[in-house]
Amino acid sequence: MTTPARWIALPVLASSLLFSAALSQASSDTSLVIYNSGVGLVHETRSLTVDAGEQSIVYPGVATTVQTDSVNVRLPKGLTLYSQQYRFDKITLGKIIEAHIGKKVRYKTGPVWNRTLRDGILLAADPAVVKTDRGIESGIPAEVFLFESIPDTLIMKPSLVWNIKAEKKTRGEMTLDYLLSKIRWKSDYTQDLGKEKGNLTGWITVDNRSGKRFDAIRLKLLAGDINRAAPVRYADVMAIEKTPLAGSVSQTAHEGYHLYSVPFKVTIADNEKTQIKFTDRPDHPLRRLYEVTMQPPFSASTERKRPVIQSVELSGFDIPLPGGIVRTYSDADGTRVLLGESRLDNTPKNEKVTLHLGTNFDLVAKNRLISRGGDSRYREATVGYVLANRSDARKGVDVIVPGVIEKTDRQTTVTSGEPYTRPDGYSLRFRFMLDAGETKTWEATYRTRKE
Numbered sequence: 360m361t362t363p364a365r366w367i368a369l370p371v372l373a374s375s376l377l378f379s380a381a382l383s384q385a386s387s388d389t390s391l392v393i394y395n396s397g398v399g400l401v402h403e404t405r406s407l408t409v410d411a412g413e414q415s416i417v418y419p420g421v422a423t424t425v426q427t428d429s430v431n432v433r434l435p436k437g438l439t440l441y442s443q444q445y446r447f448d449k450i451t452l453g454k455i456i457e458a459h460i461g462k463k464v465r466y467k468t469g470p471v472w473n474r475t476l477r478d479g480i481l482l483a484a485d486p487a488v489v490k491t492d493r494g495i496e497s498g499i500p501a502e503v504f505l506f507e508s509i510p511d512t513l514i515m516k517p518s519l520v521w522n523i524k525a526e527k528k529t530r531g532e533m534t535l536d537y538l539l540s541k542i543r544w545k546s547d548y549t550q551d552l553g554k555e556k557g558n559l560t561g562w563i564t565v566d567n568r569s570g571k572r573f574d575a576i577r578l579k580l581l582a583g584d585i586n587r588a589a590p591v592r593y594a595d596v597m598a599i600e601k602t603p604l605a606g607s608v609s610q611t612a613h614e615g616y617h618l619y620s621v622p623f624k625v626t627i628a629d630n631e632k633t634q635i636k637f638t639d640r641p642d643h644p645l646r647r648l649y650e651v652t653m654q655p656p657f658s659a660s661t662e663r664k665r666p667v668i669q670s671v672e673l674s675g676f677d678i679p680l681p682g683g684i685v686r687t688y689s690d691a692d693g694t695r696v697l698l699g700e701s702r703l704d705n706t707p708k709n710e711k712v713t714l715h716l717g718t719n720f721d722l723v724a725k726n727r728l729i730s731r732g733g734d735s736r737y738r739e740a741t742v743g744y745v746l747a748n749r750s751d752a753r754k755g756v757d758v759i760v761p762g763v764i765e766k767t768d769r770q771t772t773v774t775s776g777e778p779y780t781r782p783d784g785y786s787l788r789f790r791f792m793l794d795a796g797e798t799k800t801w802e803a804t805y806r807t808r809k810e
Contacts, residue, residue: 365533380409380416380604382524382533390577391627393565398426399542407533409438409525418519421445422539423570425517429538432521435531444520456484456501464489468505476505478602519568542567544580546637546683548712550673552698554691557645557673561638561680563608563619565626578635582617582681582705608637610679617705643675648713649754651724655762656740656805659728667722667756673712680706685714721750724758729802732808735768741804748793759791763805776802 388404397520407416434440464481466489467474477494479489487499506590524661543566551558563580567573611618619637627633648670654656654663687698699716706712725745748754764771765784773779779787791799 361476365445375634376594380407380414382407382416383416387532388577389573389575390579390582391573392579393544394581395541395544395600396688397540397543399539401535401539401567403535405492405533405535406530407435409523409528411527413522413524413527416448416521416523416533418521418535420571421517421519421537424540424542425519426538426540426566427519429536430519431536433534434521434523435533437526437529439524440521441677442522444522446518446520449458449561453485453501454485455506456481456504459504459506462485465505466499467505484511487794499519531809539569539571541570545584546681548680548683548685548689548703550671550685551689552645552671552687555645556642557644557671558641559566559638559673559676559685560636560640561683563621563637565627565633565635567629567631567633570629572648573625573627574628578621578625580619580621580681581613582679608635612679619681619683638678638680640676643673645674646672647723647754648672648757649719650757650759651722651746652759652761653724653726653744656742656760657738657762657807659726662725662727665724665726666718666723668715669716669717669719669722670713671716676706676707676710676712679708680712682706684721687714688715719757722746722754722756723747723749724756733806735809737806737808738805739806741802743800743801743802744789746791746793747798748795753791753792753794755792758791760787760789760803761785763787764807771805771807772808773803773805775801777801777803 383406386403386405388402390402392400392402393499394400401422402464405418409416425445427443432440432443437554442562456748459481460483462481463478465476465478466487468477469475477491479491482488482490482495485501485505486497487501488495488497489499490496545566546561547564548559548561551560565580567728589594597778609620611620621635625633625635649667650670651665651667653665654660682703684702685701687701689696690768691700699714701714701716703712723745724747727743728739729743731738731740742760744758745757745759748756760779761781763773763786765781773787775789777789777791779789782788793799
């Protein structure tokens with residue numbers, strides 16, 4: 360009667376017969392800094408025990424997106440580092456068979472209804488050749504082999520392997536830093552719009568597709584665009600998890616960037632989106648803005664209706680705001696209404712923030728070419744404008760006329776019955792305050808020297 364093969368669980372680490380260094384499974388200090396560019400910097404500290412002599416240290420469970428040329432490992436004194444490898448052996452039957460070459464193997468033989476087990480030394484794989492007490496046997500199918508364990512030479516988790524030499528038995532701490540990709544953070548905001556004040560709430564979102572899970576780590580986020588030698592692609596994520604605000608997320612200015620620190624330990628699973636509330640600013644001042652851009656006067660034609668863009672200007676922020684999408688809501692007739700989405704750039708503290716919401720339905724703006732003329736040296740155009748407030752409330756509107764270049768050598772002149780200012784050297788700004796139902800009309804003549 361033959362003894363059935365004994366199966367054992369797959370080992371997490373390679374056998375101590377091959378790797379005699381003992382590295383603690385848990386890190387005593389793990390931090391993760393995530394950058395806007397889609398990379399993260401991992402820092403870990405682990406306890407380490409090594410015997411005297413040449414051996415290998417295996418760091419299992421490294422992210423599959425590790426940038427191996429960025430690895431920086433610091434070992435205790437007395438250890439000499441010779442080389443580093445990135446190992447990840449995806450287990451297949453073929454790999455297991457190849458790893459048994461030169462070792463004793465057991466395989467099944469005979470018809471299916473009357474199988475027996477035989478032992479031998481595996482001499483070759485694909486096709487398998489086994490030396491037995493009966494001689495050399497070949498052509499043995501891979502699926503008839505039985506294995507009691509996974510060979511020590513196979514590493515089943517993505518791992519870094521350091522080949523070292525120790526002068527003597529050493530106990531100490533190993534610190535490790537490395538970059539990984541396919542991890543990203545961004546900030547998103549919700550803005551609740553009142554009549555004169557608003558409430559701004561900010562969320563940090565971490566997208567992790569790095570191939571590594573992070574448990575109870577110190578999380579930091581760097582706002583700003585660092586220079587990278589090569590771009591990093593960004594991949595979408597699969598799940599979402601929200602973490603409420605538990606203490607304020609602090610920020611520190613550092614070398615022209617801003618570093619945000621989450622005040623509590625965070626767990627970030629692989630293939631997951633984790634959201635953390637990082638700011639909540641109620642009752643900040645706001646101002647509504649309405650602006651329309653007319654056609655340049657020397658390219659104006661028949662009467663054209665122009666869209667009036669409505670925005671809100673926010674102020675009162677004594678903290679820097681990382682760039683992100685702001686979604687503005689308000690309450691109308693007992694219903695929550697989305698007024699618009701805007702992209703916020705990285706904004707220093709004490710700066711005003713302007714959010715463009717969309718096109719105003721009740722403000723009407725038009726421009727119409729009245730005449731075009733000039734002579735051999737100058738060109739001239741007269742344009743008529745109409746601005747109407749069809750709403751039930753008083754509104755202030757800025758009218759921008761582009762294409763009026765202010766240069767001494769061009770001798771540009773503007774004749775208008777309405778006052779204007781120059782926000783820049785290219786445009787004019789007319790500003791009107793219109794009562795409900797009021798319509799404003801005016802003309803302007805533009806004259807400039809030909810090039």
